[in-house]
Amino acid sequence: MKHILAAVYLFVLTAGAALTAQVNPYKEVTPGVTGYRSEVLAEVMIQEDKFTRLAEAIPAEKYNWRPGADVRSFAEVFLHVGAANYNLYKLVGTPPPAGLDLKNLEKSTADKAKVMATLKDSFAHAKKAITATPDADLDKSIDWFGGKNTERGILLFIVRHAAEHLGQSIAYARFVGIVPPWTEDMQKKQPEKKEAPKP
Secondary structure, three states, rough: HHHHHHHHHHHHHHHHHHHHHOOOOOOOOOOOOHHHHHHHHHHHHHHHHHHHHHHHHOOOOHHHOOOOOOOHHHHHHHHHHHHHHHHHHHHHOOOOOOOOHHHHHHOOOOHHHHHHHHHHHHHHHHHHHHOOOHHHOOOOOOOOEEEEEHHHHHHHHHHHHHHHHHHHHHHHHOOOOOOOOHHHHHHHHOOOOOOOOOO
């Protein structure tokens, strides 16, 4: 039991250290964003940090790589997330920029610089949308997949959707031998294991 508690304590310490090495939205409060919206914004900021750092770590020549013929490539996953950041937030009152071709965005390019720019711009849009959503609107009912949901539920869905694709991107990266940057950060902070002296 003591070993399990020690392991949990170590995990919490290293996770906290890793978070401060990246972005800490729980510490850096966005003015005017409180309650549930601040919690959603915090998760979106962490996802933005991880997506952009992972996208940067992927070599440009791997952006067309996919694990199978019928699944998205690295570029398509990142652009799919970008399209969702633009498309889904219109449900809570923030439409995408005019002239943006969301229908074809996912397959629009495999150029690393363009994909990263789209991803970053889409997260800026997402943060703006969360900030602009009034707390009073969170319980508003919306038609959703043949049923009903609230704006609060839509924000939760958007975070879950991006998290699924972050996991997909991490699996892709591992498959091609790339360690996620935040994992590298944690590994660098862990003390090196010293070998026990031989008798």
